[in-house]
Amino acid sequence: MKRSLSFNLFQYILIIILLMGVVECIFIPSYFAYFWARQFAVQLIFVYLALGVLFLILKLQRLMIVSFLSSAAICIFLKFASNPLLIPESQVAGLPTFSVSLLNLSISEPEINDALNNLKILNPDVIALEEITPIWSDTITKLFTDSYPYKTLITNYNSMGMGFLSKYPIVKIDTFYFEEVPNLAVKIESQKLGKKVNIVGGRTELPYSSSTYKRLGNHLDFLAKKITDMGGNTIALGNFNVVTWSDEVVSFLTKTNMVDSRRGFMTTYPRAPFSLMTLPTDHIFITKDFKCVQFNNIISNLENHLGIHAIFQVNKTENE
Template sequence: MYNKKLIKNVIVVLLVAIAVVPIFSLNVPFLQLSIDFSVQLMLGYLFLGFLFLIISEKRLLLTSFACCGMLCLFLKQSSNNNLILPKVNQSEKVSIAHFNTSSSTLGYASMLEAVISSDADIVSFQEVTPDWDMYLNNNLKALYPYSARNVRIDPYGMEIFSKFPIVEYDTFHYDEIPHQMVNINVSENNNINIISAHVLPPLGKRLNERAKKHLQTIANKISSLPSPSIVLGDFNLVYWSNEIVHFREQAQLENSRRDVSQNLLNVPYDHIFYSNKLECTSFRDISDSTSNHLGIVGTYQIKPTTDVKEGRVTSFLNK
C-alpha cells in the first residue's frame, strides 16, 4: 500500500513538473522538447485524464486534467486573443504570404503553384539561392511587378515580391544575418513596413541568448519605424516560447495565429506578427499535395477607430 501511494505521488510530481516547463520556459535540458511540443503534450494530458478515469484513479485524473487546462490557457494567451476574427471593414487590405524554398520537397513547380494559389498581394521567400532566384523572378515578375531581392548562396537569401509599389528598401543585420525591410504603398495615403526575419534555432543556453539578442535587434528596428509593421519569417521558435513572447511585448506586435496547424506533427516555426494598428482577418497554413508544410498566408486591414463627435471611421495609419 505504501509503495503504491509513493508511486502515485511520484507520477503526480512528474506530471506537474513536465507541464510547468513550457509554461515558465524552464531551462531543463532533458525536457526542452516539451516546449516545442506543448500542443501534443496538452492532448497527451487529456488522453491520460480519460485513461485515469477508466481505471478510477481520481487523483491522477484531476492532476492530468489540471495540467491540460493550464497548458490550454497558456497556449491561448500566447496566440491571437480574438475569440472571433475581426469583421472585414472598408479600409485598405493586404494579403501576405511567406515561404521557405527549402520546404519544397516536390520541386520548383509545386512551390510556384502554392504561391499562385495563395493569391497574396505580397510574397516573401527565404533561403533563396541563385537557382531559385532565377526561377521565381522569371515566373512571378508578370504577376508581381515590384520586388526586392537579396540573393545569397548561404541560407540567408531573401526576396519579397509585391503587387503594390515598393517605396523604400533597406537591409539591416544582426551579426552577419541580413533582414529585408521594405516600405510598401498599399493606398494613396497609407504605407506598411514589411520585415523579413530569419532567426537561428536556439539549441542551447548560449544560442538561446543569441536568439534573444537577435530578436531584440529586430524589435528596436520596429520601434523606430513610423508606419505600421508586419514581421514575418522563419523564427525557428514556437510562438509560445519565452523569446517570442518577450519579443512581441517589446515590439508591440500581435500574433496572427489563433491556433496551431491541423497537422499535429507540424510544429509552427514560421510566423507573421503585426502592429496593433492593424487587424488580421484571416490566417492559414499552406501545404503541397502531399500535406507537406510550405508556408503561411494572412490578410490584414487597417484597424478602424470611431470618431464619436463626427460619427465617422478614420484610419490609424500615418498618425
C-alpha cells in the first residue's frame, strides 16, 4: 500500500514537470531561461512524443496521456505562431518573379567560394549582405559591379555592417538607427514586376538575458513602425536572432501584417548531423502583396549555413 502511494506520488510529480514544459512554451514568463526554452519548442514536441511512446510501453496511462496532450498543445501553439501554409504556393506560369538572397559574409568567409558560386547559380534580383567590413565592401564591389550595378553598403568593423546589391535601379535609400544599430531600407524599381518594392534589412543583437530579449523586441517594434509607414510591397529580412514563433517575431508580423517566407520548421542545416537541434533565426518576411513560391537555405559543400534565398510572385488574390 505504502509502495503504491509512493509510486502514484512520483507519477504526479512527473505530470507536473511535463506540464511545466508546456507552460514554458506557451505561457512564457519574463525570465531568460523561459525565453531560451521556447526556441526549442519543435524539439520539445518530439521529446513529448518519445516519452508518450515510452509510457505506453510501460503501461503508465496517466503519463502517456499527459505526454501526448502536451505534444499536441505545443503543435497547436506553433500552428498559430508560424506560417500555417506548410506547402509553398504554386508558381503561376507566365507571371514574373522577384528573388532575394540573404548572405552573411562573416559566416561565409571560410567558404566564400561556395557562397559566391551559390549566388551565381541562384541569380537573385537582389542580394542582401550582412556583416560587411570596409575590406569586404571593396571585394564585393569588384565582383558584382557588372551583374549588380546598383548598390548601397553600410560598412562596419563590428557585426552590424549591411547592404544591398540590385539588378534594378534603387530609387530611394533610407538609413535609420535603433540605439546606434543601423537598419537599411531601399526602394527598388523592378521592371519585371512593373512596380516598386521596399526592402528593409535589419539585424538584431544576440540576446543573452531578459533585458536583451526586451531590447530585441523593442528593435523589432521599431522596424515594424517603419515598415507600416512605408505601405505595401515590402520585404523585410535579416538575422533577427529569434525563431519565428517567438513573441517578438509574432508581434512584429502582426503589426506589419506580414508573413514568413519559410514554411513550417525548416532546419538551418538540413543535411547535417543533429540538424533538428539547429534553429532558423534568419528570416525573409513579406507583405501579403507577395506570395513565396520557393524558399531555400544557402548551404556550403561542408553543410554549413551561409544564408537564405526566396522567390516571390505578386499575390493576385490580395491585389484584386
